[in-house]
Amino acid sequence: xxxxxxxxxxxxxxxxxxxxxxxxxxxxxxxxxxxxxxxxxxxxxxxxxxxxxxxxxxxxxxxxxxxxxxxxxxxxxxxxxxxxxxxxxxxxxxxxxxxxxxxxxxxxxxxxxxxxxxxxxxxxxxxxxxxxxxxxxxxxxxxxxxxxxxxxxxxxxxxxxxxxxxxxxxxxxxxxxxxxxxxxxxxxxxxxxxxxxxxxxxxxxxxxxxxxxxxxxxxxxxxxxxxxxxxxxxxxxxxxxxxxxxxxxxxxxxxxxxxxxxxxxxxxxxxxxxxxxxxxxxxxxxxxxxxxxxxxxxxxxxxxxxxxxxxxxxxxxxxxxxxxxxxx
Amino acid sequence: xxxxxxxxxxxxxxxxxxxxxxxxxxxxxxxxxxxxxxxxxxxxxxxxxxxxxxxxxxxxxxxxxxxxxxxxxxxxxxxxxxxxxxxxxxxxxxxxxxxxxxxxxxxxxxxxxxxxxxxxxxxxxxxxxxxxxxxxxxxxxxxxxxxxxxxxxxxxxxxxxxxxxxxxxxxxxxxxxxxxxxxxxxxxxxxxxxxxxxxxxxxxxxxxxxxxxxxxxxxxxxxxxxxxxxxxxxxxxxxxxxxxxxxxxxxxxxxxxxxxxxxxxxxxxxxxxxxxxxx
Numbered sequence: 001x002x003x004x005x006x007x008x009x010x011x012x013x014x015x016x017x018x019x020x021x022x023x024x025x026x027x028x029x030x031x032x033x034x035x036x037x038x039x040x041x042x043x044x045x046x047x048x049x050x051x052x053x054x055x056x057x058x059x060x061x062x063x064x065x066x067x068x069x070x071x072x073x074x075x076x077x078x079x080x081x082x083x084x085x086x087x088x089x090x091x092x093x094x095x096x097x098x099x100x101x102x103x104x105x106x107x108x109x110x111x112x113x114x115x116x117x118x119x120x121x122x123x124x125x126x127x128x129x130x131x132x133x134x135x136x137x138x139x140x141x142x143x144x145x146x147x148x149x150x151x152x153x154x155x156x157x158x159x160x161x162x163x164x165x166x167x168x169x170x171x172x173x174x175x176x177x178x179x180x181x182x183x184x185x186x187x188x189x190x191x192x193x194x195x196x197x198x199x200x201x202x203x204x205x206x207x208x209x210x211x212x213x214x215x216x217x218x219x220x221x222x223x224x225x226x227x228x229x230x231x232x233x234x235x236x237x238x239x240x241x242x243x244x245x246x247x248x249x250x251x252x253x254x255x256x257x258x259x260x261x262x263x264x265x266x267x268x269x270x271x272x273x274x275x276x277x278x279x280x281x282x283x284x285x286x287x288x289x290x291x292x293x294x295x296x297x298x299x300x301x302x303x304x305x306x307x308x309x310x311x312x313x314x315x316x317x318x319x320x321x322x323x324x325x326x327x328x
Numbered sequence: 329x330x331x332x333x334x335x336x337x338x339x340x341x342x343x344x345x346x347x348x349x350x351x352x353x354x355x356x357x358x359x360x361x362x363x364x365x366x367x368x369x370x371x372x373x374x375x376x377x378x379x380x381x382x383x384x385x386x387x388x389x390x391x392x393x394x395x396x397x398x399x400x401x402x403x404x405x406x407x408x409x410x411x412x413x414x415x416x417x418x419x420x421x422x423x424x425x426x427x428x429x430x431x432x433x434x435x436x437x438x439x440x441x442x443x444x445x446x447x448x449x450x451x452x453x454x455x456x457x458x459x460x461x462x463x464x465x466x467x468x469x470x471x472x473x474x475x476x477x478x479x480x481x482x483x484x485x486x487x488x489x490x491x492x493x494x495x496x497x498x499x500x501x502x503x504x505x506x507x508x509x510x511x512x513x514x515x516x517x518x519x520x521x522x523x524x525x526x527x528x529x530x531x532x533x534x535x536x537x538x539x540x541x542x543x544x545x546x547x548x549x550x551x552x553x554x555x556x557x558x559x560x561x562x563x564x565x566x567x568x569x570x571x572x573x574x575x576x577x578x579x580x581x582x583x584x585x586x587x588x589x590x591x592x593x594x595x596x597x598x599x600x601x602x603x604x605x606x607x
Binding site for chain 2: 030034038039153168260267291
């Protein structure tokens with residue numbers, strides 16, 4: 001009887017360490033990939049930067065050479081990369097070409113607002129999406145079930161920026177309930193978070209409803225009902241517990257999508273944050289900033305995915321991570 | 329198609345009015361992209377200043393914008409740019425992802441390991457940020473935005489193509505083809521490719537709606553076609569300045585995109601479901 005190697009959670013320390021090392025490896029590779037995309041693809045960043053963004057303009061060759069030397073673009077790519085990696089390990093991503101400020105402090109200033117927005121949106125999405133799936137699978141009325149099950153398909157099809165504009169039109173201009181633009185505390189957070197939550201909630205509802213329906217067909221549900229457990233109890237305690245795992249996986253993946261959505265939503269609502277920083281940097285071809293943002297966003301996403309993976313055994317005691325070898 | 333097959337198809341469609349509607353919507357969008365003249369005779373770029381900001385009416389179905397241009401005509405003509413972008417995006421993802429997956433699944437462990445680690449890395453960067461990095465490097469324009477969107481979904485296609493190739497690769501007929509002296513590339517193209525392509529094609533159908541959304545999001549952010557050209561994302565974003573006095577400017581183009589994506593997703597699901605029941 002080997003059991004769970006003495007831990008209650010089913011996590012082994014070796015497994016966690018190995019996963020952490022893997023995450024660091026993936027992040028290093030993601031950073032390399034970004035570096036290659038930004039530096040190897042055709043297009044001359046220096047001349048665009050000198051012209052002040054992607055509008056065409058004339059800059060003298062001398063000035064271009066001077067700029068290249070200043071930002072180190074005249075060195076061999078390998079040297080540039082070594083230099084960049086050396087700084088990145090210490091959390092430095094160079095200076096913004098557009099403003100001259102250090103990239104790390106630009107990101108540090110913008111990140112909290114975006115993370116707050118993303119977290120609020122995810123919480124809303126889990127509540128609304130989960131509630132929708134539970135209601136759709138619990139109701140006895142066929143038409144209501146059909147209606148609730150068809151809502152997510154619509155939610156996934158709405159362009160995020162459009163949902164945002166519609167909410168502004170209805171809840172800021174028609175009924176003056178929430179501010180339309182800017183970062184104004186909690187009231188200003190409602191509309192952007194709601195906008196971001198729509199597609200995420202839809203996906204959560206879809207996945208959770210599907211796995212709930214398949215769990216409810218399982219024999220253990222019939223057994224529990226036959227033994228006299230209330231329908232609601234079987235639904236919430238037995239089926240939901242087993243159906244939650246696929247939904248949790250989706251929640252992890254959705255964090256990446258929601259961070260992406262934040263770029264668009266922050267533009268729609270003129271909120272300061274990482275998204276606005278990104279879109280401005282892309283417009284100005286501010287390579288150091290774009291590079292820094294991509295690495296930071298990938299780090300958040302990879303860490304959340306790791307956290308989700310480590311949560312599985314807490315939800316389902318039968319899952320023993322890092323111990324597959326003994327059963328294979 | 330035999331008569332019995334046609335009858336079955338008709339019965340299949342009659343039981344699914346939503347699917348029929350979706351096919352009609354997508355067909356209309358494709359027609360609009362190639363022959364906008366079928367839907368409107370107005371010039372999308374010429375405005376009549378006297379008629380600016382007129383709300384939707386029988387004369388201007390979608391109303392007019394700040395320069396008096398007919399919005400319906402702009403949406404119809406926008407289909408060409410927006411759908412072109414979508415098709416390029418899906419094609420890039422399909423071809424690049426498909427080839428990578430095919431090679432990874434067929435070439436053996438070491439190549440497979442390297443390629444799939446690369447795919448994992450692409451998956452670790454949220455899609456829009458990956459697209460934005462590509463846009464930063466390539467610059468603006470419908471085609472470049474489309475390539476950027478395609479690059480971001482290469483990883484998903486590569487995974488599916490690899491899984492299918494692995495499944496087919498050890499099938500008896502592939503072993504037989506190899507055993508009877510077929511060159512590796514011939515076996516790959518003649519035997520593995522046709523049998524592994526199905527699910528990748530289904531994925532392309534499922535990806536279409538998402539690609540419409542991604543392309544229009546990037547053009548909403550202002551990286552798409554230059555201003556006077558009508559692109560769906562750009563139309564919605566320019567209507568943003570007149571939300572309080574001309575609701576139709578953002579609402580109706582956005583609704584068009586939403587209906588198209590909903591329809592495309594419905595068709596993608598039908599593809600997906602039909603395959604599942606065929607097996």
